[in-house]
Amino acid sequence: MRWNGWKLGMVLVILLLVSGCGERRELETSAFVSVIGLDKAEQDHQVKVTFQISNPQVNTTQSAEAQKEPPSDIVTITSVDLLSAKELAQSSLSREITFSHLQTIIVGEELARDDLFKHIIGSAIIDPEMRRETIMIVSKERAQAFIHANKPTMETRPHKYYQFMEDNWRKTGFSPVSNLNAFFQRTEGELFLAAYATAERDPIGIRHDDDYSAGEVPQDSGDPVQMIGSAVMQEGKMVGMLNGEETRISQLLRRKNLIETMTAEFPDPLNENYQISLVLNQSSHTEIEVDTDRSPVKIDVKVPLQVKVNSNIALEDFTASQKRRDALREMVKEKMEEASDSLIKKLQENYTGEPFVWYATARRNFWTVSGFENFEWGEKFKEADVDLHYEVSVTSFGEQLSPPAFKKFEEDK
Amino acid sequence: MIQVSDGKIGTREFFSILYGMMAIRVTDSTPNLLHETGLTAAWMMPLISAAVLFVPLMMMLSLLKKGDTDTDLLQLLTELTGSILGRLITFLIFASVFSSTVLNGRSYGDIVTVMYYPDTALLIVMTLLLGAALYISHRGLEAIGRTALLVVPVFMVTSVILVLGVASQLNFLYLFPIAGAGGWEVIKGGVGYSSFFADIIIVGVLASRVRTFEAYRKASIWGLWVPAFKMALFLAVFVMIFDYPAVRNIAYPYHHLTRMAMIGSLANHVEAFFLALWFIGAAIHFATYLYISAYLLGKLIGYPPYQRLLLPLAGAAVVLGMMPENHLQGDHLRKLLLQSTSVFFLLLPALLWGLDRFRKKGKR
Incomplete structure (x- = not known):
């Protein structure tokens, strides 16, 4: 057996070395x-x-x-x-x-x-x-x-x-x-x-x-x-x-958001002449609950949203009082919910389906695949009651404690 | 301390062999068969298979324990069922092991030519694969065990790395509906495909080659559950990344997974690394299969230097493996083989156990 093993070994070693040339591709x-x-x-x-x-x-x-x-x-x-x-x-x-x-x-x-x-x-x-x-x-x-x-x-x-x-x-x-x-x-x-x-x-x-x-x-x-x-x-x-806006919102409404941060404009709650740019990001997953037992289907969506004030063109001071910060939070919540509702309405009117991967959540309510396939999620989504809630928290006000004092000067004059 | 080799293997080597035999099934067309039957619940099926096989395994272990340390499955067969029936059953085991070598050999050759080297002839890939397997198995069981022990820990670590590499792309919600094709269908499928892990019964023929009974028992229990859990994990990962029904259309999901894996943002073509490891794993897998085939054939025809049968068997595996026209034919045969042998391997230990009981009563 010994000689046999040697020969076999040699052949294998050669094969091993030349096999790399089989499908080589030069740059x-x-x-x-x-x-x-x-x-x-x-x-x-x-x-x-x-x-x-x-x-x-x-x-x-x-x-x-x-x-x-x-x-x-x-x-x-x-x-x-x-x-x-x-x-x-x-x-x-x-x-x-x-x-x-x-x-x-x-x-x-x-x-x-x-x-x-x-x-x-x-x-x-x-x-x-x-x-x-x-x-x-x-x-x-x-x-x-x-x-x-x-x-x-x-x-x-x-x-x-x-x-x-x-x-x-x-x-x-x-x-x-x-x-x-x-x-x-x-x-x-x-x-x-x-x-x-x-x-x-x-x-x-x-x-x-x-x-x-x-x-x-x-x-x-x-x-x-x-x-x-x-x-x-x-x-x-x-x-x-x-x-662009609808695309951003549809990313936020997914359970797993692939977007790290985004910057968006909102009307300034303290000064209607100006807009305020806010940095938005998510600290945790969007929570989605789908109730497929009732008709029409009920979908509850809770979107956690963190807001950073990194620009403040109206130079209004948010750090001065809790009330002002609450106004900012309420405004973001209201605007986001408004925009999301109109996006969902648009989708329900024009398409039979949704791009938010909500169907995956709906699948949880079903025992078998055929059960879900017979349910016809796309059609059910068209009629669904969608309840949207944004949970906004304002986490940062940038690197200034309060906006520069130009404004105060203006008022004093 | 350097011990003089006694040709026997220990717990770790035996476990590695079992892992090499079964865990590699994740990478071939096995997941396709399971996804086809279980749909989104396919990941439960290996666990059901393992649970179902655990009973016969325990029966076989209790029989092996009674005898002295040199008892193995073949001895039990001759002892309990007599020479003729024993031989027939040995032949059936040989047939299932060897046909599985042939069909899987073809299947692995197909994977290489389809996914990695489209211009290479299938014959060359199969010759290389079974040639490498032949070389390892020719060195004997001890060599197979040591080689397996050397690489199996690497496989385990890289499996974890692979899953981590795709973790960000997974969505666990795709696993729902939880019962997939339906509870009963999944259980039926799990039992029907339990021969994916029937290797655990087959290796009973090597029982006398393991150093102690305790080592054999420990290795075979771990060797059943670890591959079953790995299979379950990967089946779940496949569904979580590709989603149902797309996962049913993908021919070799493991190899697509290695393509999708990213380690950092720079290393995103890492499949070559996994291909190399996979090929080593395949060589060990087929080495074990060839070895067991030759061992059984040697016993069957009463030819003690069974190692000389390795070369003809490897050659036959290549030639027979080339026969199906495409992988669909091979997969179809494989499905038939799996379903027919499942019952056989589930009942065999029960039969032996029953006979043993009966004989004892008779003695009393």
Whole structure:
């Protein structure tokens, strides 16, 4: 047996060493797709796929050799699906396309509103190279135009741009954190919010704080792309839109809020001429209770909210008395409840479902899966009584004990 | 102190072998079978399976205890059921162990070619996998035990890291409705699929190779419950991350989980790390299976140098494993195998225990 073991061992060692060469991929022979854009093509059942391919040599130590090369290359192919487009793109591209660093999928609104989209995205996920944590963004214009227009000044490399933007969403709440995994979780009528973006400008004038959709934020110069608000998707199809404020509120109404902080404007309770900007965050989960036994269904939502006063344009002094602080708290509570109620009303009127993952809470009341499926949550939500309560606590007044004394001087005069 | 090797293994080695045999099922198509039956309540099924198997295990342990230290399952079989029936049952055990080697070998090969190396031939992956398993098993049970002991603690730690790596993306509410397909369905499924843990009965054939009976008892009780809990935990994690019904569509949820895992914000492509560990785990899993197959076949045909059977068996496993056209066929066969052997392994110790009782009465 001894000689046998030796021989076997040698063969195995050799096999072990060479097996690594089986499917090696060299950096310089790969084309790393960092963004994919999907659009409706002119013909039926065809899709225009835009690949934005990163140039790995830019911004690295090798950049001296590739000074004249652009940071990315953009190729658009019309085909029946993503997989064949990937293959067809190879006809003009010298390097082998790989999705292993794909982070973002941009869907043109026209395609997102089409029945074709669920087929495209549903078949794309079958490809093992596709990762479920890929972020999905719906663009107002065609995705191809969006990708071409998106030339951020600070971020030369496209994947960094999207990564940093996504990090931003967690701090502003303007866009929902929307990856494909969440998209595929909600295929049975639940609403899914995808980030909404555009590189076009459509100014509508000055509005209240975060009441903007993408393209409407008053901005002069700077990067062309705006990402704010969300596209409402149901059963793999875009059915509507929410603006920045509604998107933020829908994040707050979830049990598990993915947004760390957000800053919002409220009317100043002490001085109606001014607004006050407040930093909002949540210290604990939103509590949701669903009573499915009664009809219509009753939903109780308790949203804990912490408020920090980090700016105070009216220069009113909140630290002087408890009464003033109570007024601030009441005002925040009232405004938030008002806005949330109108969002829920809008959803109930326009859609059969909700984007707050309340269906997961409703599932607790059921013993079996088939019991819940027969219940038809979407329809029941349309009629539901929703009782919203914000529990506001004011935790900080910034780094000044009281506002500077200009005002007092003014009054004395 | 350096002890002279006596070819026997202790509690820790035996436990590691059992862990390597059963806990790795989390990573193949087992969760799919369970999710299909139990829906959101699939996580209860391994616990039900383990509870159901615990009774036969206890019966077998009580029988093993009575004999001297060298008693094993095969001896009990010949003693209690006679030579012919004993051989038939031995053959059935061999058939179930070997066919499970073949079907799982194919299934693991499929995982590698589908998820990681799409351009590599299945034959190469299977040859490499079973070749590595052959190499380990060829060194004997002691070597399998030591290798397992070396890596099993690493597996346990990395499982915890993996769950922590995805923890922020989990939502426990997705586990509801709590009874999934319905209480009765879940219990039925748990019993029907109890042969996922039938290895705990099968390893009775190695009982005489464990140093003491106490070591055997301890290792097999831990070796049943730890993998069962790990399986339950991962089934729950799969539902919590992918949600029902999406989880039913995902072919190899464990491998998707390793892709979703993030350690900090920089290390977000960590699946290669888990792939390497998983492949080592698979090699140990198949080493044990090959070893038991060869051991049983040796006993069956009365061929004492059973280690020489390892090579032909490994070759046969590769060839037979290549036969199904795709993994769906293999999975279908696997389902049939599991359901048919469940009853067999649940009843076998009961049968032996009954015979033992009967014989004692007769003596009196």
